[in-house]
Amino acid sequence: MSSKERRKKRQEDRETKMLENIKKGKAERVYYQERKKKNALPNRLNMENSIETELSEKQSLAEDATKVYRKLLPGLLSKLSRIRDPRRPGSVKHKHTVLLLYGILMFVQQIGSRREANRSIDKIRFENMKAMFPELETLPHADTLARFLEVIEVCEIQECMIELVNDLIRRKKFRRYLVKKNYLVAIDGTQKLYRDYQLEKEYLERHVGTEKKPQYYVYVLESVLVLDNGMTLPLMSEFLKNESDWDGDSKQDCERKAFTRLAKRLKKAFPKLRITLLMDGLYACGPVIKTCRKYGWGYMITLKEGSLPDVWHEAMGLMRLSPEDSLNVMWGDRTQLYTWANDIDYEFEDKDKRRQNEKLHVAYCHESWVESHSRSTGTIENKQTRYCWLSSEPLSKKNMFERCTRMGRYRWRIENNILTEKHQGYEYEHCYSFTWNAMEGYHYLMKIARLLNAIACNSELLLPRVKAVGIRGFITCLRNALSCILLDREAVRQAAECNYQLRFA
Numbered sequence: 001m002s003s004k005e006r007r008k009k010r011q012e013d014r015e016t017k018m019l020e021n022i023k024k025g026k027a028e029r030v031y032y033q034e035r036k037k038k039n040a041l042p043n044r045l046n047m048e049n050s051i052e053t054e055l056s057e058k059q060s061l062a063e064d065a066t067k068v069y070r071k072l073l074p075g076l077l078s079k080l081s082r083i084r085d086p087r088r089p090g091s092v093k094h095k096h097t098v099l100l101l102y103g104i105l106m107f108v109q110q111i112g113s114r115r116e117a118n119r120s121i122d123k124i125r126f127e128n129m130k131a132m133f134p135e136l137e138t139l140p141h142a143d144t145l146a147r148f149l150e151v152i153e154v155c156e157i158q159e160c161m162i163e164l165v166n167d168l169i170r171r172k173k174f175r176r177y178l179v180k181k182n183y184l185v186a187i188d189g190t191q192k193l194y195r196d197y198q199l200e201k202e203y204l205e206r207h208v209g210t211e212k213k214p215q216y217y218v219y220v221l222e223s224v225l226v227l228d229n230g231m232t233l234p235l236m237s238e239f240l241k242n243e244s245d246w247d248g249d250s251k252q253d254c255e256r257k258a259f260t261r262l263a264k265r266l267k268k269a270f271p272k273l274r275i276t277l278l279m280d281g282l283y284a285c286g287p288v289i290k291t292c293r294k295y296g297w298g299y300m301i302t303l304k305e306g307s308l309p310d311v312w313h314e315a316m317g318l319m320r321l322s323p324e325d326s327l328n329v330m331w332g333d334r335t336q337l338y339t340w341a342n343d344i345d346y347e348f349e350d351k352d353k354r355r356q357n358e359k360l361h362v363a364y365c366h367e368s369w370v371e372s373h374s375r376s377t378g379t380i381e382n383k384q385t386r387y388c389w390l391s392s393e394p395l396s397k398k399n400m401f402e403r404c405t406r407m408g409r410y411r412w413r414i415e416n417n418i419l420t421e422k423h424q425g426y427e428y429e430h431c432y433s434f435t436w437n438a439m440e441g442y443h444y445l446m447k448i449a450r451l452l453n454a455i456a457c458n459s460e461l462l463l464p465r466v467k468a469v470g471i472r473g474f475i476t477c478l479r480n481a482l483s484c485i486l487l488d489r490e491a492v493r494q495a496a497e498c499n500y501q502l503r504f505a
Contacts, residue, residue, distance in 0.1 A: 059487055059491065063492055068455070068502065073452070074135075079160035082156075097135060098138060099144065102139075104445050105136070110427075118142050124483060128489070157441060174227055176229075181274060186277075186410065188415065190422075191219050202218075202241035204216065218241075221240065221262055222236075231455075240252075256287065259291075276392070277297055284303050286346065290356060299392045300392070303390050308346065311344055325339060325341070333369055336401075338404065339366075340396075345359065346359075346360045370383070387408065426446050460503040
């Protein structure tokens with residue numbers, strides 16, 4: 001017997017002995033998983049050795065950014081050019097693609113309002129932007145874009161962004177960052193803005209305060225594509241709005257109604273894609289689960305104790321009766337105890353009052369860890385929390401960690417994405433226009449800009465710069481490079497025409 005065969009036999013003997021001890025209760029198997037932590041930004045002065053070095057760095061930054069953005073924008077502008085322009089040809093000064101590109105670049109550089117765009121885009125910045133994006137032939141006024149968005153079909157702007165994402169999927173740019181070959185799509189709703197007066201008939205209405213004063217607000221159901229390398233890309237937005245015949249007494253639009261519309265559009269845009277939906281406890285209901293089954297999608301839905309009480313109590317009972325259906329995992333410095341229950345019967349009524357039945361699988365995770373407050377109080381605190389999900393697939397030891405930690409918990413990425421769009425430069429809650437159609441159009445342009453920035457900041461070419469100063473710092477540096485000096489436009493044009501292959505880190 002060779003040494004290799006002897007080592008293999010000893011390993012098999014140890015494994016057999018371990019399994020016997022586990023069955024007898026003398027030992028417990030613990031699986032170890034790596035937990036990725038976010039790197040902190042360096043705390044140092046951002047000073048170059050000389051002015052010439054700083055100017056060279058700004059020029060290099062502009063050229064590298066041009067290479068990345070130019071891989072996406074020409075194809076996007078070709079799609080945007082198909083949008084019908086209803087303006088009179090004789091009175092048109094700016095092409096409609098120029099207007100839409102101007103709106104996208106306004107959000108790419110995180111300019112917070114129309115007035116700020118008019119004030120901050122000067123001759124130097126425009127000439128530099130024109131070198132990076134030759135399609136930007138003229139500099140329009142921000143109000144011109146607002147008037148244009150009032151008269152076009154703004155939903156076509158979002159369709160162009162979806163086509164861009166579809167192109168990246170076909171080119172297999174995201175294949176390395178899938179979880180079990182599934183595209184994770186997180187869905188959640190958020191408020192965009194509110195007013196004490198009704199600007200348009202589409203605004204939803206609610207009554208707040210002790211006096212029950214009417215308040216009018218805009219609510220949006222968002223969906224994002226979540227990738228395993230940390231990227232979160234905007235996908236679709238579905239606005240909740242009242243119909244023209246709403247009388248104040250009938251039911252308004254809601255998240256679940258909007259989910260039905262969004263799911264239909266998602267299936268039409270990506271008919272053959274392997275999708276797993278990540279949703280919060282609001283969607284733990286029969287119609288949503290039935291929709292996922294109908295379209296062949298997987299799901300991981302947060303389950304709260306009050307959402308489906310019968311399913312919850314039955315699942316907890318089955319877990320107590322089957323202690324062998326459990327798994328211990330060390331996830332970094334955190335201890336996780338997983339338990340699960342499969343094939344729980346759930347009956348519900350659909351919209352036609354017909355009884356329906358679904359088989360549900362429930363996953364439960366109890367997590368504990370030690371947190372040290374060495375810099376403040378010097379105390380050590382033991383913390384614990386729990387999570388529970390509905391799973392579309394039966395659960396076992398083989399798939400428990402992946403479905404819970406690498407799928408179910410990734411739902412928080414959409415929460416982080418919404419916070420980024422609201423508070424980190426994209427002005428999600430800003431109205432931009434009092435007209436509903438234009439306000440919706442600005443929202444879609446912002447989503448395109450967010451998509452472009454997310455792809456650029458995760459590209460292999462720009463990621464070292466992003467790691468040095470952060471995402472917002474990178475965007476600020478690019479904005480300063482475009483506005484402070486007149487760049488070498490010929491070098492920027494050559495960078496725009498080079499055959500760069502987009503790769504993600």
